Amino acid sequence: MESARSVPSFVQLAAHPVRWQLMTTLSGSDHRVREMVSLIGEPQNLISYHLRLLRDGGLVRATRSSFDGRDSYYHLDLDRCTEMLAGAGAALHPALGRTLVPPVPIPGPAPAQVLFVCTGNSARSAIAEALLRRRTDGGVEAISAGTRPKPDMHPNTVRVLREEFGIDIADRRPRHLDTLAGRRFGTVVTLCDKAREVCPEFGDDDTRRIHWSIPDPAAAGGSDEDTYPAFRASATEIDTRIRYLIEALTAPARPARP
Template sequence: MKTHQVLILCTGNSARSIFGEYLLRAKGKGRFAVRSAGAHPTGRVHPLAVRVLRERYDLDASDARSKSWDEFKGEKIDFVITVCDSAREACPIWPGQPVVAHWGSPDPAAVKGTEEEQYRFFVNVASQIARRVELFCAFPDDKLTPLAVQDIGRQFRMEGEAGFAR
């Protein structure tokens, strides 16, 4: 079985791309070698992202770190998935013509409010990403086409996002 190289990109690499990295690594069960990075990494993983992964998904992300996508320049990547619009627009060209898909989610780190309100928003974003990851993992290798992977990003929109069906 081939292990697919996946890079999940965001701007800060502090929450959304971390969710994608840890959820896909767990759900993919060795089928995907997953890493995440940011265009302008914050230098720290948001503590609520680590908490959500631990409490909701029983995943230990205490070793997660916010890093630049420059660390992966020149590497062979099979799938590049952007999870924020800024990363999508600034995404560099990767060698080997990987499948590039956009699975945009709102930025939980930008949400203001009480810690409980912020936590709920982090949970909602993680849930959206988890559903997309589950769909991605459900495809057999021969069906992981560019169109199929790109279409996953149009699935599971959150209330308030463009195109959200009520």
């Protein structure tokens, strides 16, 4: 009989019921430990133990909360999951080692409506809006706003979208979240830990609430040239998450989570 070491690492990590629940929970939104304790119904020490194993295995990452520095948000690395799933499939049969086909624009006469929210609407949420519009070619109605919008777009937001993705938002100005009061959105994505704490309800119980804990690329300070690498890294991460969001928009909405 083959030893357990011959079993692909993804299978070993995902096979445990608690770890599978954690991965399933984090596949839709970033969460803090106490939220996962409530959602999964297991004690905190057990949740923390299995999260550590998933982090050691490269499937889960943690970022310090910008709202409360004593807390962290956990994120499932879907690209890494894709790679490891392909590797596990190839270990079973070469024909099963194919990677997933990239998402395609959503068809249909009624486009999904997605709202992206951060604090200033001058970087993260604006980048997400632009990238979702581009990747779905108008198949999704994307909009973004800020809880405390800046007067203007950050120059590096304009630059990274133009240089890395060929998108021009030079004439775009940040929007206040209050201007969207009364509107309904099928999906609301917060990209800022602080904005998550104050973001109002949009829609009803069927609205999909998602949180992406992405640090503010301008927070480190310094010149625009100094912070540009952080903007490029943030845009790359947001683009990765957008690709998987497009697939999720076609799936049935999950119950609202804390």
